[in-house]
Amino acid sequence: MMGALFVPFLHVAATPAAPLKIVATLPILKEFTEQVGREHVEVRTLITGLESEHSYSPKPSDLKALGEARLLLEIGLGLEVWVGGLVKNASNPALRVVTTSEGVGLIRDHAPNAASAGNPHIWLDPENAKVMVRHIADALIAADPAHKDAYLTNLADYLRRLDQVQTNLLERVASLQDRRIVTHHPAWPYFARRFGFQIEGDIIQQMGMEPSSAHLAEIAKRIKSRKIKVIVSEPQFNQKVVQALADETGARIVVLSPLPGTVKGTETYLALLSSNVTKLVAALQ
Numbered sequence: 001m002m003g004a005l006f007v008p009f010l011h012v013a014a015t016p017a018a019p020l021k022i023v024a025t026l027p028i029l030k031e032f033t034e035q036v037g038r039e040h041v042e043v044r045t046l047i048t049g050l051e052s053e054h055s056y057s058p059k060p061s062d063l064k065a066l067g068e069a070r071l072l073l074e075i076g077l078g079l080e081v082w083v084g085g086l087v088k089n090a091s092n093p094a095l096r097v098v099t100t101s102e103g104v105g106l107i108r109d110h111a112p113n114a115a116s117a118g119n120p121h122i123w124l125d126p127e128n129a130k131v132m133v134r135h136i137a138d139a140l141i142a143a144d145p146a147h148k149d150a151y152l153t154n155l156a157d158y159l160r161r162l163d164q165v166q167t168n169l170l171e172r173v174a175s176l177q178d179r180r181i182v183t184h185h186p187a188w189p190y191f192a193r194r195f196g197f198q199i200e201g202d203i204i205q206q207m208g209m210e211p212s213s214a215h216l217a218e219i220a221k222r223i224k225s226r227k228i229k230v231i232v233s234e235p236q237f238n239q240k241v242v243q244a245l246a247d248e249t250g251a252r253i254v255v256l257s258p259l260p261g262t263v264k265g266t267e268t269y270l271a272l273l274s275s276n277v278t279k280l281v282a283a284l285q
């Protein structure tokens with residue numbers, strides 16, 4: 001005979017939890033985190049889209065935000081050299097630093113500084129973005145296991161959208177004959193590797209250094225002798241050098257951005273990818 005079972009049920013107080021406080025070094029990491037975390041996260045970014053990804057001017061409010069955050073998301077690879085000191089000064093034992101470049105297949109073409117193991121501009125390849133987004137999802141789940149299902153659903157959703165855009169863009173590039181470009185600074189090797197562009201030289205080889213006249217002369221010579229049609233410029237850098245190079249060689253300037261939000265029509269990561277590929281294809285055709 002079945003007796004009525006009464007199991008006392010422990011109700012955990014169902015007050016809506018405050019969103020998880022997170023600090024990201026770059027806007028791109030903020031965007032990835034918001035895609036996975038949505039209403040469960042509150043993300044602040046240290047570098048804004050209007051600066052270069054290499055420059056950071058600390059604000060007192062940044063230190064306060066780090067003192068209250070559970071996660072700090074960085075690219076790593078020596079891009080954010082200033083982050084170590086900031087974390088130390090925040091002295092927040094609950095803060096976990098998440099390095100989103102872990103496991104990415106690195107291109108070791110240049111090192112911005114001695115701490116660098118490879119080129120840090122990994123996010124410009126959507127396959128690397130997928131690795132980064134997965135790291136972020138893992139970190140969110142570890143810090144806030146109560147919303148694991150939501151994080152996993154949002155992750156799957158965003159990975160699917162990344163896939164769609166990548167497939168569309170690869171189709172757009174497929175028929176391109178001449179894929180050669182000269183770039184402003186070495187931000188583009190992952191992007192070029194994914195979409196099949198060929199980088200023939202960089203105007204700025206080391207961050208924070210103006211190119212020497214000897215290097216500029218060499219780049220100009222290369223553009224002319226190889227009949228390279230396109231120079232990729234970036235809004236964060238001095239345009240005079242690029243304009244002079246274009247005037248001398250007859251190559252066309254295309255302004256692309258490594259970060260969302262600095263050029264019109266690039267407000268999201270996916271829009272940035274589409275804009276960069278579309279502009280390059282148009283210029284190279």
Ligand SMILES: [Zn+2]
Pocket residue numbers: 053054121185186187258
């Ligand atoms: Zn850069």
